[in-house]
Amino acid sequence: MEAVAGLERDAQLMLRVREGDDTSFGLLLERHRGPVVNFLYRMVQNQAVSEELAQEVFLRVYRSRETYEPTAKFTTWLFRIATHVALNSIRDRKKEKGHESLDEEMLDGTERQVADRQLTVEQEMVHEVKLREVRQAIEALPAKQRAAVLMHKYEGLDYAQIAGVLSCSESAIKSLLFRAYEALRDRLAHMA
Amino acid sequence: MICPNEHGPDVECAECRGFAAVSERLDEFAAPEVSPGFDARLYARIAREEARVSLPSWRRWLWRPVAPLAAAAAVIALVLFLHVPGTPDAAKQASPTQSNKAEIEQVAQAVDDLDLLTPIDR
Numbered sequence: 001m002e003a004v005a006g007l008e009r010d011a012q013l014m015l016r017v018r019e020g021d022d023t024s025f026g027l028l029l030e031r032h033r034g035p036v037v038n039f040l041y042r043m044v045q046n047q048a049v050s051e052e053l054a055q056e057v058f059l060r061v062y063r064s065r066e067t068y069e070p071t072a073k074f075t076t077w078l079f080r081i082a083t084h085v086a087l088n089s090i091r092d093r094k095k096e097k098g099h100e101s102l103d104e105e106m107l108d109g110t111e112r113q114v115a116d117r118q119l120t121v122e123q124e125m126v127h128e129v130k131l132r133e134v135r136q137a138i139e140a141l142p143a144k145q146r147a148a149v150l151m152h153k154y155e156g157l158d159y160a161q162i163a164g165v166l167s168c169s170e171s172a173i174k175s176l177l178f179r180a181y182e183a184l185r186d187r188l189a190h191m192a
Numbered sequence: 193m194i195c196p197n198e199h200g201p202d203v204e205c206a207e208c209r210g211f212a213a214v215s216e217r218l219d220e221f222a223a224p225e226v227s228p229g230f231d232a233r234l235y236a237r238i239a240r241e242e243a244r245v246s247l248p249s250w251r252r253w254l255w256r257p258v259a260p261l262a263a264a265a266a267v268i269a270l271v272l273f274l275h276v277p278g279t280p281d282a283a284k285q286a287s288p289t290q291s292n293k294a295e296i297e298q299v300a301q302a303v304d305d306l307d308l309l310t311p312i313d314r
Contacts, residue, residue, distance in 0.1 A: 029231065033226055033230065033231070034226060037223070037226045037230070038223035041223045042221060042223060047224055047227075051226065051227060054230070055230070055233060055237060058234055059234070059237055059238060059241065062238055063241070127220070130217070131221065134217055134220045134221045135221060138221065149218075153215060153218050154221075154223075181211050184217075184218070185210055185211065185214045188214060
């Protein structure tokens with residue numbers, strides 16, 4: 001008898017999706033929609049694109065339901081798909097000419113709902129400058145370093161999971177993350 | 193937190209402090225809320241794909257128990273086709289005596305098998 005009880009909750013839900021239970025897919029979507037969109041947003045730094053890519057991720061999850069096997073943690077598998085989709089998008093957008101830059105997005109009036117802050121105008125300006133520098137520093141990282149940092153910093157994945165996502169060893173991930181954080185420290189050192 | 197220096201988790205070296213400061217800077221980078229229509233768009237996309245690539249659900253439901261039976265029927269039909277008298281068979285045509293002998297042996301075997309299957313009267 002399969003040790004379903006020993007599996008993590010997400011893997012159990014995905015096994016139910018495999019059996020045709022679409023309600024379980026809805027539960028997985030509820031649990032992971034935010035983290036996947038957030039990860040993709042920080043990877044590509046464009047809200048519309050990040051949501052489109054996130055839909056592609058969940059579409060692939062749904063498409064793979066009949067052959068799903070819980071060989072790794074569900075989040076590892078999910079972020080492997082998300083990273084693959086993000087890296088493809090970054091590569092494709094680099095090839096395109098005139099793709100939307102950070103500056104264009106910040107000036108196009110797109111409403112970005114960030115955490116509610118009661119800031120003065122001056123504080124808001126300082127915040128915008130800091131935010132721009134952080135975004136540029138992250139965007140300057142090589143794509144795999146960027147993905148590793150985002151998973152480590154914002155999504156709470158541990159070294160083993162990130163290694164599973166990027167298909168390399170834990171020691172390689174530690175080295176990758178160290179170089180990434182060093183690069184970020186060098187770029188952001190002037191910020192108070 | 194990432195630190196190349198080997199020390200216990202309760203120790204904080206200069207590198208640790210440096211990387212902690214980086215982590216604090218990264219907190220500035222908040223992500224926006226997911227737009228309200230996200231799920232609806234996703235389900236619409238799934239529905240479109242399902243309609244495009246798969247059979248209608250009632251046909252899929254009907255086919256599920258029939259498929260293994262259909263496969264078995266195909267195998268039986270193939271076996272019968274190869275062994276039905278009158279079917280062109282180069283080997284049989286080349287040596288009719290040998291093929292007749294094989295048929296006789298097969299029939300004899302079948303009769304033996306039938307004996308084994310016949311219940312013994314007690």
